[in-house]
Amino acid sequence: MSGWQRILDAKQAENLAEFLELLRIPSISSLPAHTTAVQAAAEWVAARLARAGLERVEILPTGGHPVVYGEWLHAPGKPTVLIYGHFDTQPVDPLELWTHPPFTPVVEGDRIYARGASDDKGSMFATILAVEALLQAEGALPLNVKFLLEGQEEIGSPQLPAFMAAQRARFACDLAVSADGGQWAEDQPELTLGTRGLCALQVDVTGSAADLHSGIYGGTVQNPIHALVAILAELHDEQGRITVPGFYDQVHVLSEAEKAAIAAVPFDAEAYVRRLGVPELFGEAGYSTLERAWVRPTLEVNGIWGGFTDAGMKTVLPAQAHAKITCRLVPHQEPGRIAQLVAAHVMRLAPPGVKVEVTIMQNAALPYVVEANHPGNVAAYAVLEELYGKPPYLTRSGGSVPLYNLFREHLGVSTVTFGFGLPDENIHSPNEFWRVSSFRRACVAYAMLLHELAKLDVKTL
Ligand SMILES: [Zn+2]
Numbered sequence: 171m172s173g174w175q176r177i178l179d180a181k182q183a184e185n186l187a188e189f190l191e192l193l194r195i196p197s198i199s200s201l202p203a204h205t206t207a208v209q210a211a212a213e214w215v216a217a218r219l220a221r222a223g224l225e226r227v228e229i230l231p232t233g234g235h236p237v238v239y240g241e242w243l244h245a246p247g248k249p250t251v252l253i254y255g256h257f258d259t260q261p262v263d264p265l266e267l268w269t270h271p272p273f274t275p276v277v278e279g280d281r282i283y284a285r286g287a288s289d290d291k292g293s294m295f296a297t298i299l300a301v302e303a304l305l306q307a308e309g310a311l312p313l314n315v316k317f318l319l320e321g322q323e324e325i326g327s328p329q330l331p332a333f334m335a336a337q338r339a340r341f342a343c344d345l346a347v348s349a350d351g352g353q354w355a356e357d358q359p360e361l362t363l364g365t366r367g368l369c370a371l372q373v374d375v376t377g378s379a380a381d382l383h384s385g386i387y388g389g390t391v392q393n394p395i396h397a398l399v400a401i402l403a404e405l406h407d408e409q410g411r412i413t414v415p416g417f418y419d420q421v422h423v424l425s426e427a428e429k430a431a432i433a434a435v436p437f438d439a440e441a442y443v444r445r446l447g448v449p450e451l452f453g454e455a456g457y458s459t460l461e462r463a464w465v466r467p468t469l470e471v472n473g474i475w476g477g478f479t480d481a482g483m484k485t486v487l488p489a490q491a492h493a494k495i496t497c498r499l500v501p502h503q504e505p506g507r508i509a510q511l512v513a514a515h516v517m518r519l520a521p522p523g524v525k526v527e528v529t530i531m532q533n534a535a536l537p538y539v540v541e542a543n544h545p546g547n548v549a550a551y552a553v554l555e556e557l558y559g560k561p562p563y564l565t566r567s568g569g570s571v572p573l574y575n576l577f578r579e580h581l582g583v584s585t586v587t588f589g590f591g592l593p594d595e596n597i598h599s600p601n602e603f604w605r606v607s608s609f610r611r612a613c614v615a616y617a618m619l620l621h622e623l624a625k626l627d628v629k630t631l
Pocket residue numbers: 256289290323350351
């Protein structure tokens with residue numbers, strides 16, 4: 171057994187006790203009343219980094235919730251890896267559904283119940299413990315390490331674009347590794363290769379200056395709700411394909427290997443249908459459900475409103491109708507271009523008799539992917555295979571993580587996702603928990619990963 175492993179084993183109880191300390195800090199980033207708690211979590215993390223042997227540890231202001239930095243740069247010629255994680259949490263409401271108070275952590279069997287335990291204080295803390303164990307056992311790290319641990323992930327990291335642009339030199343590295351992620355199951359690893367991008371629009375349809383009497387005026391003017399739903403109905407064909415001209419032009423065509431990797435992930439359609447409570451599945455023709463969720467773009471109407479919706483009836487001809495639309499995007503679609511294409515198509519579909527306006531919202535994210543054969547992913551794959559005794563599934567996340575694109579844009583590096591949450595751990599929900607077994611595994615996995623990454627030639631990254 172390696173020295174670092176002995177240290178992690180010997181310190182299990184101590185590390186768990188410390189983890190509970192971190193979980194007691196109610197670092198909810200979205201609530202202004204918790205700003206000092208997010209700061210307190212930053213101070214806790216900074217102190218812990220320093221005690222682990224990291225140097226130049228600092229709490230960096232961002233204009234919002236802070237970023238904690240630390241480094242160990244005494245491995246000349248070896249890669250420099252940026253370790254990312256977050257110590258802020260989601261809010262806890264509805265509080266009455268929690269069986270334990272969310273910031274009073276409780277260990278029950280293999281489960282550690284607390285808000286933030288799985289997302290992402292657990293995997294984040296494991297990275298620090300792994301580095302500490304390596305430093306204590308070996309007197310040095312096998313490569314150079316920088317930490318970027320943030321307190322605003324759960325609100326979309328609003329200050330980080332400007333922060334990263336201003337801090338390029340400090341965070342210069344060869345590869346980023348994100349501890350914000352998960353595994354497929356307790357006995358099945360996964361390697362997440364990418365996330366989808368996003369663009370958002372609002373459509374506003376206006377007819378008359380005010381709501382009209384539908385008896386006196388009905389049949390003589392265009393109804394804005396009719397106009398809106400006619401437009402929206404034209405955005406997909408019966409096969410589930412998006413009809414916006416040019417929408418699919420830049421979409422990356424999956425290679426046979428990419429298709430095979432997704433097909434290798436088991437998918438239980440019946441369980442999926444049951445879990446969602448839908449009568450049956452529907453989606454773009456020619457693609458599997460996992461392909462639709464991971465590697466195909468979507469256009470979804472998120473909300474629609476206008477006219478009279480209270481109980482009873484009102485013979486009104488509404489003056490306005492509105493809809494919100496978001497698109498999930500895949501490589502190599504550009505959010506700004508796609509939003510323009512959708513807006514132009516909506517305008518083309520506008521019927522006579524109403525005024526149609528489209529507003530492109532600021533919230534946008536680029537799609538993100540790192541190839542499975544990127545040396546960082548190859549290293550992570552090898553570690554996961556050794557730890558679990560079986561190869562990881564190659565997966566995608568259908569969601570959007572803007573930060574990985576910031577690392578690519580400002581630091582020119584790819585991000586390997588290497589986290590140890592599990593899908594049943596109620597993240598963002600009541601009774602969030604993490605597993606004691608995942609905690610141990612995450613520490614070991616990070617120590618192994620740093621050794622594996624140390625073997626890489628900087629020039630290949
Ligand atoms: Zn997270």
